Amino acid sequence: MNRQLCRLALLLIAGWIAVGTTTSLHAQESKRSEPTPTSGIPQPDAADDPTADQPAADELPEEEAKKEKEAKEQKPDPGSTPTEPFAPRLTIEMVEKRIKEVEESKELKDEQKKELIDLYQKTVEQLQNCQKESEREAHFLSLMNEASSPEELKKELGQPMPLLEEISPDTSLTELQKRLDKTEKELNAAREMAEQLESEPSRRAVRRLEIPKTLAADAEAMEKARKQLEANADSTEPLEVKKAKQAFFESQLMLLKVRDQSLKCELGTYEHTGELTSLRRDQAVRKVSHLSKEVKLLQEAVLKRRQKEAKKQAAEAKEAARKAMVTDNTELQKLALDNAELAEQRTGEKGLGVAIKKASETEQAIRAKIQTLSGDRGRLVDQVEGAGRLTHAIGLLLRKQRDALPDIGRHLSNLADRRTQITEVMLKLDEFREKRSELATLSPHIQGVLNDLPANMPLTEREEISREARRLLESQRKFLDELIGDYDTYFTTLVELDTAERALVEETQTSDEFISRHILWIRSTAPLGLSDFPDSWDALSWLVSPKSWLHLFHLFANEIRVHAVLAGVAMILFLVLLAVQRRLRVRLKTIGKRVSKSYVDTYSLTGEALVLTALMAVLWPGLMWIVGWTIQNFPDARIFSKTVGESLCMVAFFFLAFELVRQVWRPHGLAEVHFRWRASSVAGVRRSLHWLMVYELPLIFIVSATEVENWSNEDGQQALGRIAFILGLAGISVFMIRNTRPRVGVFAEWVSRYPDGFLARYDKPVRYSLVCLPLVPAVLSVIGYHYTALQLERKLEITIALFLVIALVYALCLRWLLVARGKLARKLAEERRAEEAALAAATGESSDPSVQPQLQQNVIQVTEEREVDLSQVDVQTRQLLRGLTGLAITLAMWGVWMDMLPALGVLDPWSLMATSAEGDNAVELTVGHFILGGLILLMTVIASKNVPGLLEITILKHLPVDAGGRYAITTIVRYVITLVGAILALAVIGIRWSNVQWLAAAVTVGLGFGLQEIFANFVSGLILLLERPIRVGDIVTVDDVSGVVSRIRIRATTITDWDRKEFIVPNKEFITGRLMNWTLTNTINRIVINVGVAYGSDMTLARDTLLKVANDHPSIMDDPKPLATFEGFGDSTLNLVLRCYLKEFDNRLETIHELHRDIDLAYRAANIEIAFPQQDLHIRSFEDSLDIHRGNSGNARPVDGHHRESAASSHPSEN
Template sequence: MVFGRRSDITRSTVKTFARVSRWLPAGACGLILALALPARAAEVGAVAQVAAAPALTAEAIGRRIEELGALEGLDEESRKRAVAAYEKAIEHLIAAERWKAEAAEFERLQAEAPALLERVRSESTAETKAPAVAENADLASLEQELAKVEAELSAARKLQDELEQERKHRSERRVEVPRKLAEVTQALQTLAQRFPDDAPAPSSEPALAEWVLSEARKRALAAEADAYQKEIFSYDARRELLAARVDQAARTVASLEARADEIRAAVAERRRVEAERSAREAISATEKVAGEHPLLVRLAAENAELATLRSGPEGLAERIAAAKKELAAAADTLARLSDRFEGVRRRAEAVGFTEAIGLLLRKQRAELPDIRERQLHIRLRQREIGRAQLRLVELEEQRTALFDPVARAEELVATADPPPASEEERRHLVEAVSELLEAKRNYISDLIADYDTYFVTLVDLDAKERELIERAQGYRAFIDEHVLWIRSGAVLGVATFRDLWPALVWIVSPRNLGELGEAVAVAIAVRPVGVGFVLIVWLCLFAYRGRLRQWLALRCERDRTRRDRTIVSTCASLAAAVLLAAPWPLLMLVAGWLPVAAEGAGGAYAGAVASGLARTGLSYLGIEIVRQLCRKDGPGVVYLGWSERATATLRRSLASLATLLLPAMFVVATLDAQSNEAWKNGLGRIAFVFSLIVLGAFARRLAGPSAGVLEGLGIRSRARWFQRLRGALPTLVVVPLALLAVFAAAGYGFAAVHLARKLEATVWAGLSLLIVDTLSLRWMIAARRQLAIRQAREARAAAAAKQAEGGTAAPEAAPVEEPAVDISAVNAQTRRLMRSFIVLGAGLWLWMIWSDVLPALRVFDRVELWTVSREVSEKVTSNGTVSYRTVTSNVPITLADLLEALIILVMTVVAGRNLPGFLEFTVLQRLPLDAGVRYALTSVSRYLISVIGGVLAFAAVGVSWAQVQWLVAAMTVGLGFGLQEIFANFVSGLIILLERPIRVGDTVTLGDVHGTVARIRIRATTIVDWDRKELIVPNKEFITGQLVNWTLSDQLLRVVVPVGIAYGSDTKLAERTLLDVACESSYVVDEPAPTVVFQNFGDSSLEFELRAYIASFDDYWHARHELRMRIDEAFRAAGIEIAFPQRDLHLRSVSGPIPVAVRE
């Protein structure tokens, strides 16, 4: 038999593995069968007998692959299978050698561990204290020593991080290796059962190849299992060594940090001393030249100014020291934060996210660095870095100008005023000036060195603080991802009520209240100006509350019947309502601020009460503002358009709500700010559930149809969904509160409180945006009213001027009435623009409120729903070269992906409804495009948004276009037959939008349908006829039928007015009269000029036609009416008779009576 040609890959693989096989062990495990030449069969087509199998080495298997080419009696398919099996066997042999190498390495590490441990211990014992900083060392040597120590510290920290990673890696491997070892053992046992060791070698070549492959795989699995065992033994043997190395690295880092701090302090002190010495020398030089030449005095003063820049409390030396201190503090904070992060993550991975881990996460979240404050520092520091860099450039330029002090001195002396009197005086002056210039150059060099140090320190501090912010954000995201899903306490039960009394006693304890009073006294003593200012403001608000209430009532009563109230008046009244609501909530906020201002003087109790008062005061302020807006005939009714019934109901309900809710909120917030978890989960949780019950009753009452509150607040007119959900709305508003109560009762109190606060902020945001929307609408109404009044006044003035030109006295002008503007009359585009801005603001506001909750939704990413096959990029490393290849892998689709798809669909619907309109009145209306083009662009953009949103939504759940294109094609064909009319209308609609035979606003005639195009939709087009009836015409009719577009390319339209005059009339006069009538008409254009045609001699009249052109079809009926009226008036004045149909009746005369016969 003759074998087929082998591939280049096989040939190169064989050569490579043949070289590797030299390192394979020989012996009993290496030889399976002896090599032998194949025997040929005597009969044609007989299968060749295999006398022996190849040795289990890569080289022997490679030779066997080569021999298969000359083996007869083996078909091509069997040969390919055998070659593939032999190649896989070579791969398993190489893998076995790799596992053996890893096992040998673990054995070596295990053997060396005792000696290394002894050496580490001896090094730790022999560690000596670093020498003290030399007192007489100069600044340059100290800076070099500091750079050396900082480099050693960086290397030590890197080693410490590597050891921590090694410890983390070992912890992970101690969990992973036993599992893998069990899997390998199971696979080895399964393979041994299929191919027993005592089974004879097969006789056929394909079976022999499979048998060799199984033996190679056995060897690889055995080597892998041995490597896993050696790895575990190695970890056990090196446990103490790793701990000792970690301790040694920590001691080294601590020692180097102390050494670096000591040198930094010495450098700062030495820099300060040198700066003060330079300043003293410069001042002394100034005193020496006092009374001498003015040039010397000026140069000495400049030197003194340069020298003093480095010294003093605001000098450069102090700024460098402060920046160094901030850099060290930022590095220390970053290191501690990283250690804390890694420690918490290791604990969570070891024991899971238990209640203890949750408590730790909540505490550490409160201790995270303030990211906003750090970001503010970075922005300020960027300015300081820019100033330092600019100052460096200026100093470099000054030093360059002084590269030759003597030459510069000659130039200055040559232009000195007064000039030297003699050559000797000039020579002495040049020497003195050159000395001062040399000193100035040295001062500038010192400043450049300090500024360079300052600049580098600021840059390092900026980078370190950015790294700290990034790490803090990562840690915060980690905490936010898990903390809400960790139980914070036990299920609400009988045991929960045992801690009620201690918590209540703690809140009202006289001792604690005394500490709170001491904290307030300390705050007043520490910040008397701020406390006094706030107290004066509060007293003014309280004292003038009655007058403010009277002013607001008078303003509302005056504006209630006025239509010309301005937006300023509205805002002033709303501000008055806010001031009326402010006194008592402001008192609570101030009471919550005072213990904080005391800087911890009141202890934990004062801080907890301060937090409770602050949170309760904010909620109370919101409730009071709404109550003041809901005053009888108050700002809500007068300015916001709320109904009197709704405001009265809401005001009474809010009073009851505040009485029950605010004390419970104070208890929840106060206990949430203290550290006793039992009190939080006891009294705090019960108060929280009680507050949710109160809120649920309040919300259900107001959302009910009988209350009419939501309708009275204008929500019904703003939301289409209101009518759809009106019946179920009371239940829907209670469901979130009930879920939070169940959540808290189940032990997730922290999560429930956190989500409740987010929900409260969302409600206040929605109410604020409702008020802003109403104010914007009122502003647009006022602006439109003012515009109408101005136009009416201009029209009145124009009429008066026209009468004055005619010589007649103008009648007394009637007062301009203020038009009553309805909300529906407000410009729709402006309303959409304002609504778009409000929706955008709502989105940003909601993002600010719920952004820290979003990481918790990553828990849905762990809920796998199904898997899909996707092509992913895989990193491959071969011979030190990194490459990427595309492989097909099963990717899980999780609940988070499904939620993402739903969000995309919702956003697509919202964007499809609003974005095209927003695009039209923000961009398209400012371009030189007519209405039809704008409508086509907005319609196409709506289709694109829908298509893109659908594609993204399907892609989010793993449905790509490549997977569904054939299904879509089949569905398209099927729907094309079943819904061909709908598809025909859809395609016709696209043709109409692209080809534009008709446009929105065009006047068209389609069959017996006449009217104006109002809308072009996917399936049909809406035409409004002259009777204002809307006719729905399928789009296909415009493409396949005969269409008349009166305003497609030219707006000009000819109007024909037929006129018949009596026989005997002056035709020339009639012609001139008709032309005069056309020229005097305001609707008739000059070009083309109007014409008169003598059309025919009729039965009873001379038939004329007046043919005139008008500007647009909108004037058609007005022009016909005006022309006929003017023709009648003009013909009457000219004596031209307009003929009417006449009949001549001829009676024939007869003689005698006419006989009449009557028959019955």
């Protein structure tokens, strides 16, 4: 029925096209124009076009046109011009004509022209899309016609394939190669067709879901287009604009109608051509099989023909070489040997022919595997999407398909090896082509052979040798041509093989990604119930059966007798390790005692302790692995032997991990002595590790055993594995509870060292997370997601192992830093003792006591500078280690968990919102998008905190960039990382600049008024970082506050004054206000020291002494030179001023202190007195005055004796 409807629709469309060709574009034309081709564009009918029931103005009867004109005149639109109806039936030629008229119009403005041309061009695009939709509909109709008669295909498939054409022995190698190339091209084309037909059902299933949605959207769009047409007819816009809009809306309506018919026809085609598609797929597969056989036959024929010719040429070359050896001419001998070598390269098992055949066969096998994978994936997609929900059967199918996927690692290794192989072939080709070009002219080579002949050789012999040389050179040229052809074929085959293998890797990755997307979200079994426990008991009884273990013991004993030598060597090695265990422990304890003494501590002791720890840990796990490997590889191993062997090998790895950690935590071991971790924490962890190992290893054995296939009791096998798995995770959770306690847990020392660190602030969340993390896979296993739980648990195992390895490496690096610092400290102490000894010798030789304080101060100063350098190196190295550790953890986490990211794709159907509501640009935002965006933001935060510091320590510190420049670079890098991460995260969740630019503009304007100060400070901060009028470390003065710039933030800059108070200054102040930067372009600063000496001092000596002190100080610059001047006569002193210059502000105060101290010592040594303010005070007493005073007071006593005059100064001139 649908087929007949589609045909009827096509006839109606053709009728509309014929009618449309008789219409005109302009209503003002008095005469009907000739019919115009419509380019196959169907037109809207009267039911869909509101203007279709109204004929054009030139087609109206005269009376009706007059009435219509009167009606329009009675109701004129205010402010508008009289409108002119636009012909409703369109063609591309009509619209292009209108575009040309608009372009040539002189009445329209440029803006109006641009607007109208844009509308007409969109109309043309829609009309062109109408043509394409009509072609699609015609294509589907032709498919339906073919589907009506599939009998020919059935008849063809029922007949046997034609026999392969026999290859004539007279066919040349060149013809065979051409035929092979042609057949291989046909085979590749047939494979592509087969792959396309294989994926056709899944594509059609998707289209069946999409088409109804598209039809519904088109119906709404058509209704909207009709309303827009009606509104345009009544609008008051200019006539030209109305015409353009009417053309646009009509073309839009036409496109929607044609697409509606095309989609309906497509649906009908899918319903009626299902059988035809299956028959075509069978036909394509049959053709691929037939062509594959023909290609294989041709390849064997080409190889045989090539080997036959190569053997013949090699035999001829060997015979020629044998004959040449009889002669005495070395040149002929060399030519013959070269020919034999060239001919040999094409023969034998390692010859080019065999290599070409192997490469070609490998390529065909890989292409067949690609086709199989593609077909399997297509069927898998159909089954997953057809099921509607993820069932247990789908989960089994996905796991089976994943197990059958090719090994990507092996193919990637092949691709890497093949790159080298292709390069070698290219070099060989270039070499042979160069040799062949040298043999283009044979005369020079023949002449070279003749030149070596004796001058008295007869002419006949010379001619004979010349002919033989020509024959050998011609043969060599022929051999080179054959080799070049073979190498060219080999090169082409290798390139095609490389392309095919890359396609296989991509197809495997696509299949694996699809499987990973769904497999973790499917229940692998029913939830754990009471009925599982009896089944698990039966499975456990089989696993621990004494009879089976006794039989296994006999098999193991027989295996030892068969391989007595290897067993003896292994036993001797085990006994040696067992015998030296006590010595290893004693040696480790001795090393620990030596490490505790810093004066004998070296890093080699830690390396030795690490080796001893590994030797103590490897003993019993190594024995277990050897036993398991032996049992696993029994010649007649049954399911029980295989189960026990694989399980013992797996347990051995976990046993080794437990033992390594336990031995690291042993008393006097690495953790306690070398890494200096808290002894109580170390002891607690070691005790917990002991019981955890005893508890976990049997459970790991059971879980590993239940993962081996082909058990007789599969239900019991699965139940037993789940119960053991859950119990093992519960034990790990208990271990976390006991060892993450705040005071005695593994984090206790870290928290005590860094009380403001992350662990100290978030102790409880971290602890609860570590306790609950093992329970997540356990809960998943209980509710039936056992496969998912196993995958998560393995990822957690690898993550924990990587964390332990990174922590061990970090501790070893810190240990190296501690040892290096100890060495530097000991060296510093030795240098201090040597300097003190030199000081003692110098002071003993010097009789001047004023020199001793100066020498002592020099020793103290040098020592303090070295201690500061040592602490700076320590801090920088620790920062570098922390940065590298953070980077290693991030990369490790990404490498472990990245293959779990496709599982988030199952969240795609959980749509939350759409980024756009219009057209095909709408993107559905799902839970997966938001999770991925959150992960990107998390990585951005981590990178913004660690990458800038790591960049400064590893790169910027070694560049000629000052501290301010380094700060600016790291700050900008942090901003860039944050900005890029935010953009990526927003793009993932569908927020792009094109979507929010209007909002950003509005917000910017609003915030520009409301928060203009904050924006001004932000922009000023960027200017400060880029223009750098101030830098971190600069000494500045702002508003009478002087200090050092310590931080430049987004909004404000922090200045630390000399009292260590922080002064917060908005960034805007530095740009718009006045600023004194003492160290902007030149950090040279001047020190002024005023010195007053006593009257009568030698001023020349005093001035020279000042200059000598300044010149001798290491921090004082030589240029500008220090300057000392006699400034004037004071009340009590002769005033001198010393002016000298420093290169930096860093040690200004210390230098001033040292200069004052050195001047004081130098003046004392030169007997120059530094004067101080002096004044004479005279006291005179008068007896009469005293008597009167005493009398008035009423309690006066007579004073006996004479008045004594005291002077406070020795300068009479001041009395």
